[in-house]
Amino acid sequence: MNKLKRLTGRRLLMLAPILLSGVPEYLLAQGQWLPTFEVVPSGEWTAARLEDGQPDIQGHWSNTVGNQDNFTDPRGGIPGDPTGAGGGGAAAIGTNNPVGDRRQRAPSRVSDPVGGEVPFQPWARALQQEFLANFFNPTKEQYIEPLARCAPGGPIKSLYWHGYEIRQYPGYIVFMFNSSSRIIHLSDAPHLPESVSLWNGDSRGYWEGNTLVVDVRNNNGKARLARTGEFHGPNAQITERYVFANDGSAYTYHATIDDPEVFTRPWTVTIPAIRYQEGSPLNGWHYPAFAAEHDGDELINEVWERTCVENNGNHGKVSIQ
Secondary structure (H helix, E strand, C coil): CCCHEEEECCCCCCCCCCCHHHHHCHHHCCCCCCCCCCCHHHHHHCCCCCCCECCCCEEEEEEECCCCCCCCCCCCCCCCCCCCCCCCHHHHHHCCCCCCHHHHHHCCCECCCCCCCCEHHHHHHHHHHEEEEEEEECCCCCHHHHHHHCCHHHHCCCCEEEEEEEEEECCCEEEEECCCCEEEEEECCCCCCCCCCCCCEEEEEEEEEEEEEEEECCCCCCCEECCCCECCCCCCCCEEEEECCCCCEEEEEEEECCCCCEECCCEEEEEEEEEEEECCCCCCCCCCCCEEEEECEEEEEEEEECCHHHHHCCCCCCCCC
């Protein structure tokens, strides 16, 4: 665990701030992604705790600066989109079109290096460009977007696909995504044997004040980071830091990927997230929708089951009858 703590001590880039509490409701209601966000600082946890001492972070969450169309330009759409809409069929919802000048759009998800580009080795950059060039006409199996087949999104991409739920239990935390779930063990027990590889990896974590620090190993390397084809290899070590605001409204996710087989240096992803609660404005594409059920006087909120759960939903657009 000491090695993990050393790795998570890297300096993280502070992005241009905007107060999430001041986000106009119409932006969230229309599913429009924000151009910037506030980075939650690391510090002490002063809010509610669970019986086992964990900070209470349970609830429904979603990111705010764009979906998974474009990794380094989250509001820019997919280059080469034959529809000209920057998102294929999903653009019909009106949320994935490129927004204004690049300088006015959200920053790259790559916060380090400061240029916002993934530091691929030449062979890996060529493969990423091949994936991108064939996204809209996948003539080979490897060109098919894994999420199109309801495969798990991987430990990083799952945080900006659809909304998701976090639940906590003594000794572990569960993320419930649209196409998978992920367990973070709060333990310094050894990782799974190297012969075992998983879509969402094997996670070991601990709390450091308001920050959940997680070491992710045993990735299978099959998940893409976006429809623009970015990826990491099966031997990548991912060090995650989830930094939660004490008022429970937001958290900032930082993930440092160390994979010398694919990249020229370790690099960092930064993703903002806000909590959705009863009464939050609806966002038909990128939020954990709430279905209201009653058990006596208690209102129960559950995420709607989407297409990848039981194949019984209209993907991306769900309505209450």
